[in-house]
Amino acid sequence: MSKKTILIVDDSLSIRQVVGMALKGAGYDVIEGCDGKDALTKLDGRKIHLIISDVNMPNMDGIAFVTAAKKLPAYKFTPVIMLTTESGADKKAAGQAAGAKAWVVKPFQPAQMLAAVSKLILP
Amino acid sequence: MPNVQNLHSTALSSPPTSSHAVVTLSAIVLGMIPAAAGILWVGGGSRLSWSLALILLIAAAGLAVWSRYRHHALQDMLAHTHTLQTKAIDEQERTQAAQSGLDEVCIEVLPVWAQQIEAARSHTEEAIIQLTGRFAELASHIHATVEGSQDGSGQDLINLLSTSQKELNAIVAALREALSSKEVLQQEITQLHNFTGQLQAMAKDVADVAKQTNLLALNAAIEAARAGEAGRGFAVVADEVRKLSTLSGDTGNKIGETVATVNAAILRTLEASEEYARRDAQTLETSGQVIEQVITQFNASATHLLQQSDNLRQQSETVGAEIGDVLVALQFQDRVSQMLCHVRDDLSKLEQHLITRRAKAAQGEYLPPIDTRAWLDELAKTYTMVEQLAVHQGKAPAAAASAEITFF
Numbered sequence: 001m002s003k004k005t006i007l008i009v010d011d012s013l014s015i016r017q018v019v020g021m022a023l024k025g026a027g028y029d030v031i032e033g034c035d036g037k038d039a040l041t042k043l044d045g046r047k048i049h050l051i052i053s054d055v056n057m058p059n060m061d062g063i064a065f066v067t068a069a070k071k072l073p074a075y076k077f078t079p080v081i082m083l084t085t086e087s088g089a090d091k092k093a094a095g096q097a098a099g100a101k102a103w104v105v106k107p108f109q110p111a112q113m114l115a116a117v118s119k120l121i122l123p
Numbered sequence: 124m125p126n127v128q129n130l131h132s133t134a135l136s137s138p139p140t141s142s143h144a145v146v147t148l149s150a151i152v153l154g155m156i157p158a159a160a161g162i163l164w165v166g167g168g169s170r171l172s173w174s175l176a177l178i179l180l181i182a183a184a185g186l187a188v189w190s191r192y193r194h195h196a197l198q199d200m201l202a203h204t205h206t207l208q209t210k211a212i213d214e215q216e217r218t219q220a221a222q223s224g225l226d227e228v229c230i231e232v233l234p235v236w237a238q239q240i241e242a243a244r245s246h247t248e249e250a251i252i253q254l255t256g257r258f259a260e261l262a263s264h265i266h267a268t269v270e271g272s273q274d275g276s277g278q279d280l281i282n283l284l285s286t287s288q289k290e291l292n293a294i295v296a297a298l299r300e301a302l303s304s305k306e307v308l309q310q311e312i313t314q315l316h317n318f319t320g321q322l323q324a325m326a327k328d329v330a331d332v333a334k335q336t337n338l339l340a341l342n343a344a345i346e347a348a349r350a351g352e353a354g355r356g357f358a359v360v361a362d363e364v365r366k367l368s369t370l371s372g373d374t375g376n377k378i379g380e381t382v383a384t385v386n387a388a389i390l391r392t393l394e395a396s397e398e399y400a401r402r403d404a405q406t407l408e409t410s411g412q413v414i415e416q417v418i419t420q421f422n423a424s425a426t427h428l429l430q431q432s433d434n435l436r437q438q439s440e441t442v443g444a445e446i447g448d449v450l451v452a453l454q455f456q457d458r459v460s461q462m463l464c465h466v467r468d469d470l471s472k473l474e475q476h477l478i479t480r481r482a483k484a485a486q487g488e489y490l491p492p493i494d495t496r497a498w499l500d501e502l503a504k505t506y507t508m509v510e511q512l513a514v515h516q517g518k519a520p521a522a523a524a525s526a527e528i529t530f531f
């Protein structure tokens with residue numbers, strides 16, 4: 001059975017490394033985007049089973065990225081987890097409206113992140 | 124900034140309104156005297172006119188006293204007001220003097236502060252990224268090591284030793300069986316030894332029979348000799364029988380000797396066989412003990428190795444978990460970076476604001492005071508974390524909540 005692929009979008013390299021390590025350790029393939037604009041270039045038709053995105057990023061923030069991603073037919077149903085320092089209700093509502101399925105506040109525990117991933121990831 | 128020129132002009136141009144009032148009241152008081160005289164003259168010196176004139180004079184006197192008191196009070200009040208205005212002007216001038224150059228300092232120092240914060244943030248970020256990368260690599264290696272140690276190699280070693288022990292025990296058992304077979308052979312040889320004894324007895328019997336036959340043939344020859352010519356033929360037969368009995372006796376003796384030789388050989392073989400069997404049994408016993416000892420030692424070593432391997436695996440797992448915790452802790456860099464970015468951006472914003480104000484002041488535009496509350500409110504809107512808001516509100520920064528997950 002081939003590995004499932006997860007796209008990590010965060011302007012912080014250290015966060016991408018930590019998330020990537022946790023996911024690779026659990027047997028997932030990982031691709032990275034350093035902001036929303038860069039991540040959109042990774043949505044080139046390849047199969048992506050889940051997206052984990054930060055909110056506050058330069059060039060294109062996470063809400064705008066998810067909104068744009070959801071307009072692409074190939075990724076319309078790809079589940080999205082927002083991973084951010086933000087915990088305000090209005091931001092969460094914006095994330096939900098954009099199409100996110102979960103909101104994880106940093107700092108995260110890898111085990112809990114993996115539990116959320118396994119709950120939401122496409123079969 | 125309050126207009127100092129206006130304050131100056133207001134203070135210096137404060138009108139002496141008390142003088143006008145005193146002049147007016149003096150005129151009224153002075154006017155009352157001829158009025159009292161007029162009342163006396165009109166009244167013709169009547170009691171009523173005297174009373175009215177007296178009342179008028181008393182009123183004039185009271186008014187004069189009150190006017191004088193009022194004049195002093197007004198003078199004191201004006202003097203106090205003037206003193207306060209002078210103090211206010213002095214204070215304003217001192218404040219202005221104190222603030223003189225503050226804007227310039229801010230415009231120059233704010234970008235320096237912002238750059239210092241950015242440099243510190245950048246250095247921290249680079250260091251944390253390197254740390255995270257190395258820790259992630261360490262965690263990956265440890266994960267691979269733990270995975271490798273769980274592939275059953277230790278159990279394979281135990282299984283191999285167990286199999287070896289069984290096979291060696293089977294060899295020892297086969298050797299014991301072979302030894303048992305040798306014992307059977309020994310028993311057969313012993314039995315053969317017994318048979319040779321019987322053969323020797325039979326050979327002796329043959330020799331004895333031959334000896335008796337020889338005596339019998341000798342007697343027959345004697346009897347044949349007594350019979351004379353008639354017994355000549357019988358004498359020949361008797362002689363032949365005697366020769367045959369002699370041959371039989373010799374053969375019997377030879378058989379006996381041969382059987383004795385064979386028996387001696389069998390005895391030697393038996394003794395040698397017993398000696399070999401004893402040695403074989405001893406060797407087998409020693410081999411069994413050595414095999415058991417070696418297997419036990421190997422087993423102990425393998426078990427020790429396996430325990431060490433398990434300990435290493437457990438320690439590796441513990442270290443891996445610790446590194447995981449360190450990596451979680453290192454996520455603070457993202458939060459710190461965001462906080463420093465907000466401070467840096469606000470410093471830059473203040474710098475730009477001061478530059479704009481300076482430009483407007485140079486053009487003679489009116490500069491309203493900076494609305495501190497509005498500035499702070501704007502700053503608060505940029506926050507993304509609860510601890511930023513807590514610090515902003517003067518509260519102790521709450522520890523970052525760990526992994527708050529909301530599913531939509």
